Amino acid sequence: xxxxxxxxxxxxxxxxxxxxxxxxxxxxxxxxxxxxxxxxxxxxxxxxxxxxxxxxxxxxxxxxxxxxxxxxxxxxxxxxxxxxxxxxxxxxxxxxxxxxxxxxxxxxxxxxxxxxxxxxxxxxxxxxxxxxxxxxxxxxxxxxxxxxxxxxxxxxxxxxxxxxxxxxxxxxxxxxxxxxxxxxxxxxxxxxxxxxxxxxxxxxxxxxxxxxxxxxxxxxxxxxxxxxxxxxxxxxxxxxxxxxxxxxxxxxxxxxxxxxxxxxxxxxxxxxxxxxxxxxxxxxxxxxxxxxxxxxxxxxxxxxxxxxxxxxxxxxxxxxxxxxxxxxxxxxxxxxxxxxxxxxxxxxxxxxxxxxxxxxxxxxxxxxxxxxxxx
Amino acid sequence: xxxxxxxxxxxxxxxxxxxxxxxxxxxxxxxxxxxxxxxxxxxxxxxxxxxxxxxxxxxxxxxxxxxxxxxxxxxxxxxxxxxxxxxxxxxxxxxxxxxx
Numbered sequence: 001x002x003x004x005x006x007x008x009x010x011x012x013x014x015x016x017x018x019x020x021x022x023x024x025x026x027x028x029x030x031x032x033x034x035x036x037x038x039x040x041x042x043x044x045x046x047x048x049x050x051x052x053x054x055x056x057x058x059x060x061x062x063x064x065x066x067x068x069x070x071x072x073x074x075x076x077x078x079x080x081x082x083x084x085x086x087x088x089x090x091x092x093x094x095x096x097x098x099x100x101x102x103x104x105x106x107x108x109x110x111x112x113x114x115x116x117x118x119x120x121x122x123x124x125x126x127x128x129x130x131x132x133x134x135x136x137x138x139x140x141x142x143x144x145x146x147x148x149x150x151x152x153x154x155x156x157x158x159x160x161x162x163x164x165x166x167x168x169x170x171x172x173x174x175x176x177x178x179x180x181x182x183x184x185x186x187x188x189x190x191x192x193x194x195x196x197x198x199x200x201x202x203x204x205x206x207x208x209x210x211x212x213x214x215x216x217x218x219x220x221x222x223x224x225x226x227x228x229x230x231x232x233x234x235x236x237x238x239x240x241x242x243x244x245x246x247x248x249x250x251x252x253x254x255x256x257x258x259x260x261x262x263x264x265x266x267x268x269x270x271x272x273x274x275x276x277x278x279x280x281x282x283x284x285x286x287x288x289x290x291x292x293x294x295x296x297x298x299x300x301x302x303x304x305x306x307x308x309x310x311x312x313x314x315x316x317x318x319x320x321x322x323x324x325x326x327x328x329x330x331x332x333x334x335x336x337x338x339x340x341x342x343x344x345x346x347x348x349x350x351x352x353x354x355x356x357x358x359x360x361x362x363x364x365x366x367x368x369x370x371x372x373x374x375x
Numbered sequence: 376x377x378x379x380x381x382x383x384x385x386x387x388x389x390x391x392x393x394x395x396x397x398x399x400x401x402x403x404x405x406x407x408x409x410x411x412x413x414x415x416x417x418x419x420x421x422x423x424x425x426x427x428x429x430x431x432x433x434x435x436x437x438x439x440x441x442x443x444x445x446x447x448x449x450x451x452x453x454x455x456x457x458x459x460x461x462x463x464x465x466x467x468x469x470x471x472x473x474x475x
Binding site for chain 1: 385389429436471473
């Protein structure tokens with residue numbers, strides 16, 4: 001029997017929401033890691049029972065936990081994130097040099113074929129990897145040693161590496177995104193990196209609007225069967241690349257605003273994409289108090305508002321960059337969590353929505369896991 | 376050998392699966408460093424949560440209290456009060472006050 005597990009990270013712990021493949025009734029487990037901020041948790045594609053979570057607090061720092069039974073029990077594993085070698089400086093908010101300092105893990109990306117290999121995107125921006133199931137973490141220093149790294153500057157949320165995409169068809173190709181440095185690609189398994197920001201324009205954020213680095217990329221998404229096509233929600237602008245990031249063009253089209261955080265791709269339709277427009281960089285809530293997911297079936301430019309089941313008045317929540325996910329069932333399920341603690345689900349690719357839980361702490365991340373369950 | 380009482384904050388008690396204060400044997404002079412060495416030896420999952428993995432500096436938002444004194448800014452190798460060393464008073468590891 002196919003089932004869905006939603007892994008929900010919040011400001012005060014994690015929750016696991018489980019349903020059969022029908023996706024009409026949800027069982028809620030949690031809070032796990034009660035009181036800890038859980039920026040992200042994710043399952044291994046190689047082993048459905050292996051989950052990883054990244055709780056942290058400002059007081060006691062970072063923890064990594066691992067489950068071998070689908071989230072019923074957890075054990076702490078390694079939490080030592082030490083930058084490789086001499087740490088140089090990046091730019092601080094005031095433009096002065098600032099030494100690299102580890103603050104937290106933003107995103108965990110388990111490898112597709114080995115349950116013990118996981119990539120971690122961290123603040124201050126760097127990429128780490130474990131090959132022993134989280135017991136030890138080692139920086140992949142090529143990224144932080146890129147010639148541009150000294151000019152990277154944090155956005156309001158910190159200098160965070162928040163997106164990691166592993167190209168399933170191009171061995172050794174990794175995409176990452178950093179706020180506010182931009183997008184980077186490695187074609188040699190993380191040894192060296194190339195900025196892939198050509199075509200991005202940050203008119204109000206950068207003195208040189210089309211600079212090589214410095215763009216506030218909020219999220220990148222890719223369909224695994226068409227990995228050369230990337231979609232990006234930038235600070236402002238929804239962007240598309242058809243050449244693995246070599247160049248980008250804007251596909252914001254008729255969106256009511258092109259500011260937002262998450263972007264995701266339908267599991268079976270590589271040209272169907274989803275965003276949640278937010279009013280502006282200073283007003284992190286939906287326009288007109290109406291929570292609307294926008295769907296494009298043409299890979300951008302033409303967008304339709306999806307509202308059925310979503311609040312259409314007095315709604316002033318936000319949806320963060322890692323808080324949207326799709327399952328792999330047909331029809332595709334899509335899910336997102338809000339800063340108001342709701343998790344919304346659609347079992348029909350966005351046509352109809354239901355709040356499957358209403359009052360969680362502010363949601364930081366949502367991952368959807370499709371797995372086989374006996375009984 | 377001294378038996379020292381240590382009280383952990385709620386987040387760390389949860390992490391270490393504890394529901395009460397610790398009683399730890401500490402050899403030699405009882406200091407912040409010797410207590411934290413003993414805590415981390417018995418509960419390895421707490422490494423990095425009270426002090427830095429590498430430098431062993433106290434994390435900025437962690438405080439050490441004992442005998443109604445804030446000892447957070449004392450040297451890590453300074454002897455702790457006799458009442459702590461003899462287990463008459465606990466050594467408190469505290470998350471700094473925060474919030475509005």
